[in-house]
Amino acid sequence: xxxxxxxxxxxxxxxxxxxxxxxxxxxxxxxxxxxxxxxxxxxxxxxxxxxxxxxxxxxxxxxxxxxxxxxxxxxxxxxxxxxxxxxxxxxxxxxxxxxxxxxxxxxxxxxxxxxxxxxxxxxxxxxxxxxxxxxxxxxxxxxxxxxxxxxxxxxxxxxxxxxxxxxxxxxxxxxxxxxxxxxxxxxxxxxxxxxxxxxxxxxxxxxxxxxxxxxxxxxxxxxxxxxxxxxxxxxxxxxxxxxxxxxxxxxxxxxxxx
Numbered sequence: 520x521x522x523x524x525x526x527x528x529x530x531x532x533x534x535x536x537x538x539x540x541x542x543x544x545x546x547x548x549x550x551x552x553x554x555x556x557x558x559x560x561x562x563x564x565x566x567x568x569x570x571x572x573x574x575x576x577x578x579x580x581x582x583x584x585x586x587x588x589x590x591x592x593x594x595x596x597x598x599x600x601x602x603x604x605x606x607x608x609x610x611x612x613x614x615x616x617x618x619x620x621x622x623x624x625x626x627x628x629x630x631x632x633x634x635x636x637x638x639x640x641x642x643x644x645x646x647x648x649x650x651x652x653x654x655x656x657x658x659x660x661x662x663x664x665x666x667x668x669x670x671x672x673x674x675x676x677x678x679x680x681x682x683x684x685x686x687x688x689x690x691x692x693x694x695x696x697x698x699x700x701x702x703x704x705x706x707x708x709x710x711x712x713x714x715x716x717x718x719x720x721x722x723x724x725x726x727x728x729x730x731x732x733x734x735x736x737x738x739x740x741x742x743x744x745x746x747x748x749x750x751x752x753x754x755x756x757x758x759x760x761x762x763x764x765x766x767x768x769x770x771x772x773x774x775x776x777x
Contacts, residue, residue, distance in 0.1 A: 554584040555591070558599040568742060572731035574603045575740050578612075579733055586615045594623075602626035606740060606758055607733065608769060627758065627770035628661035632670060636661070644677045651686050653773045660716075660771040663693035692716055701759055701766035709766075710741045710757055716771065717755075721745050730756075737761045738769060752777040 560570040578585055588600035601624070604612035608629030617635050628636060640658055643649050655677070662674040678690045695715040702709055707727035711717065717725055724747050730740040743755040753776050760769040 554581055555588060555596060558588055558591075558596045558603075559593070561599040561602075562595065568730050571603070571606075572740075575606055575731045576734055578603050578607045579609055579735065582607075582609050582612050585609075586612055589616060589621075598623065598625050605629055606756070606770070607738065608758075627756070627772040628657055629758070629770050630661070630665055631667075632661055632665050637669070637673065640673060640677065645680055648680060648684055650684070651681055651688060653776075655681075657770070657772045659688075659693045660696060660768075663697050664768055664770070666697055696768050696771065699768060700762075700764050701768075703765065706739055706759070706766065707741050710759060711743055713768075714743060714755075714757065714771075717743060717745065721747070739766070750777060 554574070557570040557574050561574065574581075574585075582604075585600045585604055588596055589604075591597045591600070601616060601621075603626075604616055605626035605628065613629065613633070617633060624639075636658070640662075644655060644658075649655070659674055659677065662670040662677075674693060675690060678688045681688050692715075696713075699713045699715075701713045707729040711722065711725055711727040724745050726744045726746065728742045728744070730742050732739045738758055738760050741757045741759065743757060745753040745755075754774045756772050756774050758769040759766040
C-alpha cells in the first residue's frame with residue numbers, strides 16, 4: 520500500500536473512532552445506566568436521600584431519561600422515576616406521567632393540580648369514602664396550596680366527608696400553609712419555622728435538613744425528621760419554590776412513619 524493510501528486509511532480509522540466516541544459521549548445518562556442506577560438506589564420509600572439529592576438537582580436537565588424510566592420493567596425504578604418527576608413538578612415529565620394509566624401512583628402532588636388529580640380525589644375520597652392516609656394528606660395540602668376556588672371547595676368537601684365517617688381532620692391544618700413566604704438564609708430552618716403542620720410540641724424533636732436545590736436554584740427539597748423515639752418517627756419531604764417574595768411551599772409529603 521502506498522504512503523498516500525495508508526494515510527487516507529488512517530484518517531478514515533481515526534474519523535470512525537472519533538465519531539463513535541462522540542456518539543457514546545452524547546448518549547443520555549440513562550443509556551449508560553447512571554440515572555437508572557440512582558433510581559435503583561433511591562428505593563420507593565423516598566428516604567434514600569443521597570441518590571434523591573442528585574436526581575432532584577439534575578432531573579430537569581435529565582427529564583428525558585426520567586420519562587424513559589417510567590416504563591422500566593423494574594417497578595422500583597419506575598416508581599422512583601415517578602417520585603422524582605413529581606418532586607420537580609416538571610411539566611414535560613408530568614404530561615408523560617399522566618399520559619397513560621399506571622398501576623400505581625406515588626409521590627407528591629405538584630402545582631397546579633391537573634384534571635386527573637381532581638377526578639382521582641373525587642372517586643377515592645368522596646365516592647368510595649376512603650379513610651385518612653398519607654396519600655390523602657398530601658392531596659389536601661396540594662388543594663390548599665393550589666388555592667383556586669375549585670381546589671378549596673374540594674378540600675372542604677373531602678374534609679367534611681371524611682369527618683362524617685367518624686374521623687377528625689382539621690381544615691386549618693392545610694389552609695395554614697397557603698400564602699406563606701419563607702425567607703432565604705438557613706432555608707431548612709426557615710421551612711420548619713413555616714411548617715404549621717408540625718405541632719409546637721413536635722418542633723423540639725424535629726431536625727430540618729436541606730436535601731438539594733435544583734440546578735437552576737428555583738426549587739429546593741427539605742427533609743423534616745420528627746424523632747420522638749424508635750416507635751414514633753415521621754419523615755416529611757417539603758419542596759419549596761422560589762418566588763419574588765421569597766420561597767413558597769410547592770408540595771408537602773409525609774414519606775414515612777415508624
